[in-house]
Amino acid sequence: MKEITDLQGSFELHNGVQMPYFGLGVYQSEDGSEVINAVKAALDHGYRHIDTAAIYHNEEGVGTGIRESSVSREDVFLTSKVWNTDQGYDSTLKAFEASLERLGTDYLDLYLIHWPKGDLSKETWKAFEKLYKEERVRAIGVSNFLQHHLEDLLPSVEIVPMVNQMEFHPYLVQQDLIDFCASKGIQYEAWSPLMQGHIFELDMMKDLASKYNKTIAQIVLRWDLQKGVITIPKSSKPERIKANADLFDFELSQEDVQLLDNLEKGKRFGPDPNNFDF
């Protein structure tokens, strides 16, 4: 197990960059006061990592939230993603500049290919490598890439992706994919770690929450970290943003980690990377 210390702790990417292992997701946080307040609440509370995307249409608010917080830009790990309609070499370079403009920053910490688009993503990746070499972005990665997507991409790359951000929770563990990524030096990152809210319905989670005297969210997010998976739960409510991060004062036993691993049933709450129409 990698060492888990506190809300500002990080895992090291294969290029040496430290990526805070706990962050705030802002998908479906509305641009304007909702996302501004969520980002401010998170950073002021001690979060150091924000995950947005061009398609979330809230990059402006994210940028404002960072500037209005008590934390300076260089202490925040900021991720955005290139949307599918912008994939390709020139269009990715353009989309990157547009994201920076909206965010009001001159670099990203991590830029991700949001979804795999076959050969087009190889062109996108060449643009990512250029941005990385020019130090416009500190790390580059992919999202929603299954093993076969990675096996298709990797032979054509000069720089191996540093991160793969995937749907991940106890119903979709995909341990083989985690192991494959680890074998290539690719850090695994969880999206929808709370099953978009469905985690709260699971009886086993209720049992574990009372056993450890923690909330269901804290249990499942702690499980992410103990598995070496970076996690970015979403909430726009300051109280939940604070509570979700209160998981550095306990440790799940190996047996309980295994218990959650065993819930795997290949169930998705989001789109299937093998079958999506956008």
Ligand code: NAD
């Ligand atoms: P999530 O699993 O983080 O669940 C969010 C839901 O849980 C929200 O409805 C929220 O109100 C609720 N919630 C949060 N804390 C709670 C608490 N303590 N008690 C009760 N309810 C609580 O879902 P998500 O937003 O889909 O995923 C997290 C982040 O991952 C996103 O915000 C986004 O940044 C990223 N993401 C990436 C992709 C991708 O394709 N790369 C796809 C989806 C999401």
